[in-house]
Amino acid sequence: MVLVNGPRSLLSAEVGFAGVPPIVMVQCLHKGFNHPEGYECAPKNVKIGSLQMFMKNIGCCEDMGPRDFPVEEVHKISMFDIRMVNTDRQAGNILVSKEDEEGYIVLIPIDHGYCLPENFEDCIFDWLYWPQAHQPYSPDTVEYIRSLDAEQDIALLKFYGWDLSIECARTLRISTTLLKKGVEKP
Numbered sequence: 001m002v003l004v005n006g007p008r009s010l011l012s013a014e015v016g017f018a019g020v021p022p023i024v025m026v027q028c029l030h031k032g033f034n035h036p037e038g039y040e041c042a043p044k045n046v047k048i049g050s051l052q053m054f055m056k057n058i059g060c061c062e063d064m065g066p067r068d069f070p071v072e073e074v075h076k077i078s079m080f081d082i083r084m085v086n087t088d089r090q091a092g093n094i095l096v097s098k099e100d101e102e103g104y105i106v107l108i109p110i111d112h113g114y115c116l117p118e119n120f121e122d123c124i125f126d127w128l129y130w131p132q133a134h135q136p137y138s139p140d141t142v143e144y145i146r147s148l149d150a151e152q153d154i155a156l157l158k159f160y161g162w163d164l165s166i167e168c169a170r171t172l173r174i175s176t177t178l179l180k181k182g183v184e185k186p
């Protein structure tokens, strides 16, 4: 699996730096969905959701101790969670995959429905208590963080149909700045 910097293209199955499975926003209409005011085939009844690639895994981080997780795997998730101000990063939301015969562990972050909140009140990261979180970021991770651009991210999200509110855009600007300033500290 190749991890690449920069935005993914819409139709690509490339996995980005943090290893989030490829995902698309979908709109769906079906009479079996919850329609409290009655069903009719009309745009107002269309549901919005997301469709994510199924990733082969052997369980989640809740099922095992963190000792054998590679440092880089924990760091990519910590970077993503700080950047996205993810308020739902419990160990159950990280899948574990064994990439090759030697059993190299790859962590797959999932369940990102509670990112970019309007304030920073509810951030609890399970990885904060894992030993890997005490190691410094590698030059590759630092380089990736230096390449981040919140304004570009906001424009990209808008292009793909999600116009961030002022409050959520502010959250992304602050978290990106926090990461950038953090990695420049000796």
Ligand SMILES: Nc1ncnc2c1ncn2[C@@H]1O[C@H](COP(=O)(O)OP(=O)(O)OP(=O)(O)O)[C@@H](O)[C@H]1O
Residues within 6 Å of the ligand: 021, 052, 053, 054, 055, 056, 057, 060, 092, 093, 110, 111, 112, 113
């Ligand atoms: N991309 C994926 N590939 C493989 N399995 C997945 C993937 N996404 C989710 N799963 C499986 O589905 C389970 C539940 O997923 P997820 O954590 O997204 O939802 P949830 O926490 O149950 O619900 P909610 O979205 O309401 O918080 C995961 O623990 C995992 O077993």
Ligand SMILES: [Mg+2]
Residues within 6 Å of the ligand: 092, 093, 111
């Ligand atoms: Mg979950």
